[in-house]
Amino acid sequence: MGRPRxxxxxxxxxxxxxxxxxxLLNRRLDQxxxxxxxxxxxxxxxxxxxxxAPDRELRMTELACAVxxxxxxxxxxxxxxxxxxxxxxxACESDPRAVYAVLTEAGTALLERAAPGHVALVRExxxxxxxxxxxxxxxxxxxxxxRRMLADGDASADCG
Amino acid sequence: MGRPRxxxxxxxxxxxxxxxxxxLLNRRLDQxxxxxxxxxxxxxxxxxxxxxAPDRELRMTELACAVxxxxxxxxxxxxxxxxxxxxxxxACESDPRAVYAVLTEAGTALLERAAPGHVALVRExxxxxxxxxxxxxxxxxxxxxxRRMLADGDASADCG
DNA sequence: CCCATTGAGTTCGAATTTGAACACCGGGTA
DNA sequence: TACCCGGTGTTCAAATTCGAACTCAATGGG
Numbered sequence: 001m002g003r004p005r006x007x008x009x010x011x012x013x014x015x016x017x018x019x020x021x022x023x024l025l026n027r028r029l030d031q032x033x034x035x036x037x038x039x040x041x042x043x044x045x046x047x048x049x050x051x052x053a054p055d056r057e058l059r060m061t062e063l064a065c066a067v068x069x070x071x072x073x074x075x076x077x078x079x080x081x082x083x084x085x086x087x088x089x090x091a092c093e094s095d096p097r098a099v100y101a102v103l104t105e106a107g108t109a110l111l112e113r114a115a116p117g118h119v120a121l122v123r124e125x126x127x128x129x130x131x132x133x134x135x136x137x138x139x140x141x142x143x144x145x146x147r148r149m150l151a152d153g154d155a156s157a158d159c160g
Numbered sequence: 161m162g163r164p165r166x167x168x169x170x171x172x173x174x175x176x177x178x179x180x181x182x183x184l185l186n187r188r189l190d191q192x193x194x195x196x197x198x199x200x201x202x203x204x205x206x207x208x209x210x211x212x213a214p215d216r217e218l219r220m221t222e223l224a225c226a227v228x229x230x231x232x233x234x235x236x237x238x239x240x241x242x243x244x245x246x247x248x249x250x251a252c253e254s255d256p257r258a259v260y261a262v263l264t265e266a267g268t269a270l271l272e273r274a275a276p277g278h279v280a281l282v283r284e285x286x287x288x289x290x291x292x293x294x295x296x297x298x299x300x301x302x303x304x305x306x307r308r309m310l311a312d313g314d315a316s317a318d319c320g
Numbered sequence: 321c322c323c324a325t326t327g328a329g330t331t332c333g334a335a336t337t338t339g340a341a342c343a344c345c346g347g348g349t350a
Numbered sequence: 351t352a353c354c355c356g357g358t359g360t361t362c363a364a365a366t367t368c369g370a371a372c373t374c375a376a377t378g379g380g
Contacts, residue, residue, distance in 0.1 A: 027338090030338095031339095059328090060328075060329060060330095061327090061328065061329080071328085071329070071330085072329090072330075072331080072332095074329095075329065075330055075331085076330095076331095079330095095328090096328095097327070097328045097329070098328070098329090099328080099329065099330095
Protein backbone atom coordinates (compact mmCIF):
# COMPACT_ATOMS: atom_id res chain seq x y z
CA MET A 1 0.00 0.00 0.00
CA GLY A 2 3.00 2.30 -0.43
CA ARG A 3 2.92 5.44 -2.45
CA PRO A 4 0.09 5.78 -4.92
CA ARG A 5 0.79 4.35 -8.35
CA UNK A 6 -0.14 7.27 -10.58
CA UNK A 7 -1.35 6.63 -14.09
CA UNK A 8 1.33 6.70 -16.74
CA UNK A 9 0.86 8.58 -20.00
CA UNK A 10 -0.74 5.71 -21.86
CA UNK A 11 -3.08 4.91 -19.01
CA UNK A 12 -4.10 8.54 -18.83
CA UNK A 13 -4.77 8.58 -22.55
CA UNK A 14 -6.98 5.54 -22.24
CA UNK A 15 -8.81 6.94 -19.24
CA UNK A 16 -9.45 10.33 -20.79
CA UNK A 17 -10.52 8.81 -24.07
CA UNK A 18 -12.92 6.52 -22.27
CA UNK A 19 -14.61 9.30 -20.33
CA UNK A 20 -14.55 11.91 -23.05
CA UNK A 21 -15.97 9.53 -25.60
CA UNK A 22 -18.80 8.52 -23.34
CA UNK A 23 -19.76 12.08 -22.48
CA LEU A 24 -19.80 13.32 -26.04
CA LEU A 25 -21.37 10.21 -27.47
CA ASN A 26 -24.13 10.02 -24.92
CA ARG A 27 -25.08 13.63 -25.50
CA ARG A 28 -25.12 13.18 -29.24
CA LEU A 29 -27.29 10.08 -29.04
CA ASP A 30 -29.61 11.85 -26.65
CA GLN A 31 -30.02 14.79 -28.98
CA UNK A 32 -30.69 12.64 -32.00
CA UNK A 33 -33.24 10.46 -30.26
CA UNK A 34 -35.08 13.41 -28.75
CA UNK A 35 -35.12 15.14 -32.09
CA UNK A 36 -36.23 12.14 -34.12
CA UNK A 37 -38.36 10.17 -31.71
CA UNK A 38 -39.05 12.26 -28.63
CA UNK A 39 -37.34 9.91 -26.18
CA UNK A 40 -34.07 10.13 -24.28
CA UNK A 41 -31.19 7.75 -24.75
CA UNK A 42 -31.90 6.07 -21.43
CA UNK A 43 -35.51 5.59 -22.45
CA UNK A 44 -34.37 4.05 -25.72
CA UNK A 45 -32.15 1.60 -23.86
CA UNK A 46 -35.03 0.65 -21.59
CA UNK A 47 -37.36 0.02 -24.50
CA UNK A 48 -34.66 -1.94 -26.32
CA UNK A 49 -34.06 -4.19 -23.33
CA UNK A 50 -37.73 -4.90 -22.94
CA UNK A 51 -38.01 -5.61 -26.62
CA UNK A 52 -35.36 -8.31 -26.35
CA ALA A 53 -36.88 -9.99 -23.31
CA PRO A 54 -39.29 -12.96 -23.32
CA ASP A 55 -42.86 -11.63 -23.71
CA ARG A 56 -41.33 -8.18 -23.97
CA GLU A 57 -41.42 -7.77 -20.21
CA LEU A 58 -39.00 -7.64 -17.29
CA ARG A 59 -39.21 -7.14 -13.57
CA MET A 60 -38.25 -3.70 -12.36
CA THR A 61 -35.15 -4.89 -10.54
CA GLU A 62 -33.92 -6.99 -13.45
CA LEU A 63 -34.45 -4.07 -15.77
CA ALA A 64 -32.64 -1.67 -13.46
CA CYS A 65 -29.69 -4.02 -13.43
CA ALA A 66 -29.80 -4.50 -17.17
CA VAL A 67 -29.54 -0.79 -17.82
CA UNK A 68 -27.14 -0.08 -14.94
CA UNK A 69 -29.37 2.52 -13.34
CA UNK A 70 -30.56 2.96 -9.75
CA UNK A 71 -34.02 1.63 -8.95
CA UNK A 72 -35.44 5.04 -8.19
CA UNK A 73 -34.35 6.41 -11.52
CA UNK A 74 -35.86 3.49 -13.36
CA UNK A 75 -39.11 3.92 -11.49
CA UNK A 76 -39.24 7.52 -12.64
CA UNK A 77 -38.47 6.68 -16.25
CA UNK A 78 -41.00 3.86 -16.39
CA UNK A 79 -43.51 6.39 -15.12
CA UNK A 80 -42.66 8.70 -18.01
CA UNK A 81 -42.82 5.89 -20.56
CA UNK A 82 -46.12 4.78 -19.12
CA UNK A 83 -47.56 8.28 -19.46
CA UNK A 84 -46.43 8.18 -23.07
CA UNK A 85 -48.13 4.82 -23.58
CA UNK A 86 -44.93 3.04 -24.56
CA UNK A 87 -44.78 0.78 -21.52
CA UNK A 88 -47.33 -0.70 -19.16
CA UNK A 89 -46.90 -1.87 -15.58
CA UNK A 90 -48.22 -5.31 -14.70
CA ALA A 91 -48.48 -6.82 -11.25
CA CYS A 92 -47.17 -10.34 -10.79
CA GLU A 93 -49.81 -12.89 -9.72
CA SER A 94 -47.50 -15.17 -7.77
CA ASP A 95 -45.53 -12.48 -5.94
CA PRO A 96 -47.47 -9.38 -4.90
CA ARG A 97 -44.28 -7.42 -4.40
CA ALA A 98 -43.08 -7.87 -7.95
CA VAL A 99 -43.93 -5.52 -10.82
CA TYR A 100 -43.33 -6.16 -14.49
CA ALA A 101 -42.67 -3.45 -17.04
CA VAL A 102 -44.25 -4.51 -20.33
CA LEU A 103 -43.52 -3.05 -23.75
CA THR A 104 -46.76 -1.98 -25.46
CA GLU A 105 -47.58 -2.10 -29.15
CA ALA A 106 -46.93 1.61 -29.36
CA GLY A 107 -43.60 1.10 -27.64
CA THR A 108 -42.64 -1.61 -30.10
CA ALA A 109 -43.64 0.57 -33.02
CA LEU A 110 -41.70 3.57 -31.77
CA LEU A 111 -38.65 1.43 -31.16
CA GLU A 112 -38.79 0.07 -34.70
CA ARG A 113 -38.99 3.55 -36.10
CA ALA A 114 -36.18 4.88 -33.92
CA ALA A 115 -33.75 2.00 -34.18
CA PRO A 116 -32.31 2.43 -37.70
CA GLY A 117 -31.23 6.03 -37.23
CA HIS A 118 -29.93 5.30 -33.77
CA VAL A 119 -27.83 2.34 -34.81
CA ALA A 120 -26.51 4.29 -37.76
CA LEU A 121 -25.26 7.03 -35.45
CA VAL A 122 -23.75 4.55 -33.02
CA ARG A 123 -21.86 3.04 -35.94
CA GLU A 124 -20.75 6.35 -37.31
CA UNK A 125 -19.49 7.74 -34.03
CA UNK A 126 -18.05 4.65 -32.42
CA UNK A 127 -18.36 1.15 -33.83
CA UNK A 128 -17.20 1.83 -37.37
CA UNK A 129 -14.35 3.98 -36.07
CA UNK A 130 -12.81 1.02 -34.28
CA UNK A 131 -10.74 -1.75 -35.83
CA UNK A 132 -11.93 -5.33 -35.25
CA UNK A 133 -9.11 -5.79 -32.77
CA UNK A 134 -10.13 -2.72 -30.84
CA UNK A 135 -13.71 -3.96 -30.77
CA UNK A 136 -12.55 -7.23 -29.25
CA UNK A 137 -10.50 -5.37 -26.67
CA UNK A 138 -13.52 -3.29 -25.66
CA UNK A 139 -15.80 -6.28 -25.46
CA UNK A 140 -13.29 -8.33 -23.47
CA UNK A 141 -11.62 -5.72 -21.30
CA UNK A 142 -14.61 -3.58 -20.46
CA UNK A 143 -16.79 -6.67 -20.28
CA UNK A 144 -14.50 -8.01 -17.56
CA UNK A 145 -14.47 -4.69 -15.68
CA UNK A 146 -18.25 -4.62 -15.90
CA ARG A 147 -18.60 -8.14 -14.56
CA ARG A 148 -16.33 -7.44 -11.62
CA MET A 149 -18.23 -4.34 -10.60
CA LEU A 150 -21.52 -6.21 -10.80
CA ALA A 151 -20.08 -9.11 -8.89
CA ASP A 152 -18.99 -7.22 -5.81
CA GLY A 153 -22.61 -6.41 -5.16
CA ASP A 154 -22.32 -4.36 -1.98
CA ALA A 155 -21.17 -1.28 -3.73
CA SER A 156 -23.84 -1.20 -6.40
CA ALA A 157 -27.12 0.10 -5.02
CA ASP A 158 -29.02 -1.27 -7.99
CA CYS A 159 -28.87 -4.76 -9.48
CA GLY A 160 -29.48 -7.99 -7.62
CA MET B 161 -27.98 3.59 -47.49
CA GLY B 162 -29.99 0.39 -47.82
CA ARG B 163 -31.31 -1.53 -44.87
CA PRO B 164 -29.81 -0.68 -41.52
CA ARG B 165 -26.66 -2.59 -40.60
CA UNK B 166 -27.56 -3.91 -37.17
CA UNK B 167 -24.82 -4.60 -34.67
CA UNK B 168 -23.53 -8.15 -34.64
CA UNK B 169 -23.02 -10.06 -31.40
CA UNK B 170 -19.47 -8.89 -30.85
CA UNK B 171 -20.33 -5.29 -31.58
CA UNK B 172 -23.22 -5.48 -29.15
CA UNK B 173 -20.96 -6.92 -26.50
CA UNK B 174 -18.52 -4.06 -26.96
CA UNK B 175 -21.27 -1.47 -26.95
CA UNK B 176 -22.96 -2.81 -23.83
CA UNK B 177 -19.68 -3.22 -22.01
CA UNK B 178 -18.73 0.34 -22.86
CA UNK B 179 -21.94 1.85 -21.55
CA UNK B 180 -22.38 -0.41 -18.57
CA UNK B 181 -18.82 0.10 -17.43
CA UNK B 182 -19.11 3.84 -17.64
CA UNK B 183 -22.37 3.97 -15.70
CA LEU B 184 -21.21 1.74 -12.87
CA LEU B 185 -17.74 3.19 -12.72
CA ASN B 186 -18.87 6.79 -12.70
CA ARG B 187 -21.30 6.15 -9.87
CA ARG B 188 -18.67 4.33 -7.83
CA LEU B 189 -16.14 7.10 -8.28
CA ASP B 190 -18.76 9.67 -7.38
CA GLN B 191 -19.65 7.86 -4.19
CA UNK B 192 -16.07 7.45 -3.11
CA UNK B 193 -15.15 11.06 -3.76
CA UNK B 194 -18.23 12.43 -2.00
CA UNK B 195 -17.59 10.17 0.93
CA UNK B 196 -13.88 10.88 1.23
CA UNK B 197 -13.57 14.45 0.04
CA UNK B 198 -17.01 15.97 -0.30
CA UNK B 199 -16.78 16.64 -4.02
CA UNK B 200 -18.42 14.99 -7.03
CA UNK B 201 -16.51 13.19 -9.73
CA UNK B 202 -17.11 16.02 -12.18
CA UNK B 203 -15.77 18.48 -9.64
CA UNK B 204 -12.70 16.32 -9.19
CA UNK B 205 -12.08 16.29 -12.92
CA UNK B 206 -12.42 20.07 -13.04
CA UNK B 207 -9.94 20.56 -10.23
CA UNK B 208 -7.57 18.06 -11.80
CA UNK B 209 -7.63 19.84 -15.15
CA UNK B 210 -6.95 23.17 -13.52
CA UNK B 211 -4.14 21.66 -11.53
CA UNK B 212 -2.42 20.53 -14.71
CA ALA B 213 -2.79 23.86 -16.50
CA PRO B 214 -0.19 26.66 -16.60
CA ASP B 215 -0.65 28.86 -13.52
CA ARG B 216 -3.39 26.47 -12.47
CA GLU B 217 -5.97 28.41 -14.44
CA LEU B 218 -8.04 28.01 -17.59
CA ARG B 219 -10.66 30.01 -19.43
CA MET B 220 -14.21 28.85 -18.92
CA THR B 221 -14.67 27.73 -22.50
CA GLU B 222 -11.37 25.84 -22.61
CA LEU B 223 -12.23 24.14 -19.37
CA ALA B 224 -15.70 23.20 -20.57
CA CYS B 225 -14.15 21.59 -23.62
CA ALA B 226 -11.49 19.84 -21.57
CA VAL B 227 -14.07 18.16 -19.38
CA UNK B 228 -16.60 17.56 -22.18
CA UNK B 229 -19.42 19.38 -20.43
CA UNK B 230 -21.79 22.10 -21.63
CA UNK B 231 -20.88 25.66 -20.72
CA UNK B 232 -23.90 26.18 -18.52
CA UNK B 233 -23.10 23.14 -16.45
CA UNK B 234 -19.53 24.23 -15.98
CA UNK B 235 -20.68 27.67 -14.91
CA UNK B 236 -22.81 26.08 -12.24
CA UNK B 237 -20.07 23.80 -10.99
CA UNK B 238 -17.51 26.59 -10.87
CA UNK B 239 -20.03 28.48 -8.78
CA UNK B 240 -20.21 25.56 -6.36
CA UNK B 241 -16.44 25.18 -6.20
CA UNK B 242 -16.10 28.91 -5.65
CA UNK B 243 -18.54 28.79 -2.73
CA UNK B 244 -16.41 26.00 -1.30
CA UNK B 245 -13.26 28.10 -1.73
CA UNK B 246 -11.58 25.59 -4.03
CA UNK B 247 -11.63 27.76 -7.13
CA UNK B 248 -11.61 31.49 -7.77
CA UNK B 249 -12.88 33.41 -10.79
CA UNK B 250 -10.52 35.96 -12.30
CA ALA B 251 -11.35 38.48 -15.00
CA CYS B 252 -8.94 38.74 -17.91
CA GLU B 253 -7.29 42.15 -18.26
CA SER B 254 -6.84 42.06 -22.01
CA ASP B 255 -10.27 40.67 -22.90
CA PRO B 256 -13.16 41.82 -20.71
CA ARG B 257 -15.36 39.00 -21.94
CA ALA B 258 -13.02 36.27 -20.80
CA VAL B 259 -13.12 34.69 -17.33
CA TYR B 260 -10.47 32.46 -15.84
CA ALA B 261 -11.16 29.76 -13.30
CA VAL B 262 -8.19 29.59 -10.93
CA LEU B 263 -7.38 26.75 -8.55
CA THR B 264 -6.89 28.10 -5.03
CA GLU B 265 -4.50 26.83 -2.38
CA ALA B 266 -7.38 25.07 -0.70
CA GLY B 267 -8.32 23.49 -4.02
CA THR B 268 -4.78 22.26 -4.54
CA ALA B 269 -4.67 20.85 -1.05
CA LEU B 270 -7.98 19.05 -1.38
CA LEU B 271 -6.93 17.61 -4.72
CA GLU B 272 -3.73 16.27 -3.24
CA ARG B 273 -5.64 14.63 -0.43
CA ALA B 274 -8.27 13.15 -2.75
CA ALA B 275 -6.04 11.96 -5.56
CA PRO B 276 -4.42 8.84 -4.09
CA GLY B 277 -7.66 7.14 -3.13
CA HIS B 278 -9.28 8.16 -6.37
CA VAL B 279 -6.49 6.85 -8.56
CA ALA B 280 -6.40 3.63 -6.56
CA LEU B 281 -10.08 3.04 -7.26
CA VAL B 282 -9.70 3.88 -10.93
CA ARG B 283 -6.94 1.30 -11.11
CA GLU B 284 -8.84 -1.31 -9.20
CA UNK B 285 -12.04 -1.00 -11.20
CA UNK B 286 -10.68 -0.36 -14.65
CA UNK B 287 -7.02 0.21 -15.46
CA UNK B 288 -5.55 -2.78 -13.67
CA UNK B 289 -8.30 -5.02 -15.02
CA UNK B 290 -7.16 -4.39 -18.59
CA UNK B 291 -4.24 -6.00 -20.35
CA UNK B 292 -1.63 -3.67 -21.87
CA UNK B 293 -3.03 -4.47 -25.30
CA UNK B 294 -6.52 -3.59 -24.22
CA UNK B 295 -5.24 -0.33 -22.77
CA UNK B 296 -3.67 0.53 -26.11
CA UNK B 297 -6.90 -0.29 -27.89
CA UNK B 298 -8.86 2.01 -25.61
CA UNK B 299 -6.39 4.83 -25.93
CA UNK B 300 -6.18 4.51 -29.71
CA UNK B 301 -9.73 3.54 -30.66
CA UNK B 302 -11.64 5.70 -28.25
CA UNK B 303 -9.10 8.46 -28.68
CA UNK B 304 -9.88 8.48 -32.37
CA UNK B 305 -13.65 8.45 -31.79
CA UNK B 306 -13.22 11.30 -29.35
CA ARG B 307 -11.18 13.36 -31.81
CA ARG B 308 -13.71 12.89 -34.56
CA MET B 309 -16.61 14.01 -32.42
CA LEU B 310 -14.70 17.08 -31.29
CA ALA B 311 -13.67 17.82 -34.84
CA ASP B 312 -17.13 17.99 -36.33
CA GLY B 313 -17.82 20.99 -34.16
CA ASP B 314 -21.41 21.80 -35.16
CA ALA B 315 -22.90 19.01 -33.17
CA SER B 316 -21.11 19.70 -29.91
CA ALA B 317 -22.71 22.64 -28.11
CA ASP B 318 -19.64 23.03 -25.91
CA CYS B 319 -16.01 23.23 -26.96
CA GLY B 320 -14.64 25.66 -29.49
C1' DC C 321 -48.61 -16.12 17.57
C1' DC C 322 -45.58 -11.99 17.57
C1' DC C 323 -42.19 -9.21 15.99
C1' DA C 324 -37.73 -8.23 13.82
C1' DT C 325 -35.70 -8.75 9.32
C1' DT C 326 -35.44 -8.79 4.50
C1' DG C 327 -36.72 -7.64 -0.25
C1' DA C 328 -39.32 -5.08 -3.98
C1' DG C 329 -40.83 -0.95 -5.51
C1' DT C 330 -42.18 3.84 -4.82
C1' DT C 331 -41.81 8.45 -3.04
C1' DC C 332 -39.34 12.34 -1.51
C1' DG C 333 -36.21 16.36 -1.31
C1' DA C 334 -32.09 18.29 -2.71
C1' DA C 335 -28.71 18.72 -6.15
C1' DT C 336 -27.57 18.64 -10.82
C1' DT C 337 -28.02 18.87 -15.86
C1' DT C 338 -29.54 20.80 -20.12
C1' DG C 339 -30.46 23.83 -24.06
C1' DA C 340 -32.40 28.22 -24.78
C1' DA C 341 -32.62 32.92 -23.74
C1' DC C 342 -30.13 36.66 -22.18
C1' DA C 343 -26.51 40.38 -21.27
C1' DC C 344 -22.21 42.14 -22.43
C1' DC C 345 -18.56 43.84 -25.23
C1' DG C 346 -15.39 44.58 -29.17
C1' DG C 347 -14.85 44.82 -34.26
C1' DG C 348 -16.11 45.85 -38.58
C1' DT C 349 -18.70 48.84 -41.84
C1' DA C 350 -21.40 52.42 -43.67
C1' DT D 351 -20.75 57.99 -35.03
C1' DA D 352 -24.30 54.47 -35.37
C1' DC D 353 -25.43 49.78 -36.10
C1' DC D 354 -25.28 44.96 -36.43
C1' DC D 355 -22.57 40.56 -35.59
C1' DG D 356 -20.04 37.09 -33.34
C1' DG D 357 -18.06 35.24 -29.34
C1' DT D 358 -18.13 34.66 -23.95
C1' DG D 359 -20.15 33.69 -19.98
C1' DT D 360 -24.37 33.66 -17.03
C1' DT D 361 -29.17 32.93 -15.93
C1' DC D 362 -33.41 30.55 -16.37
C1' DA D 363 -37.00 26.94 -16.18
C1' DA D 364 -37.90 22.32 -16.77
C1' DA D 365 -36.48 17.72 -16.57
C1' DT D 366 -33.71 14.35 -14.54
C1' DT D 367 -30.77 12.01 -11.12
C1' DC D 368 -29.56 10.13 -6.73
C1' DG D 369 -29.63 8.06 -2.21
C1' DA D 370 -32.42 7.83 1.78
C1' DA D 371 -36.75 7.09 3.78
C1' DC D 372 -40.89 4.79 3.27
C1' DT D 373 -44.76 1.11 2.32
C1' DC D 374 -46.14 -3.32 2.04
C1' DA D 375 -45.60 -8.36 2.34
C1' DA D 376 -43.41 -12.58 3.13
C1' DT D 377 -40.13 -15.05 6.06
C1' DG D 378 -38.33 -16.98 10.17
C1' DG D 379 -36.96 -17.37 14.79
C1' DG D 380 -38.42 -17.49 19.53
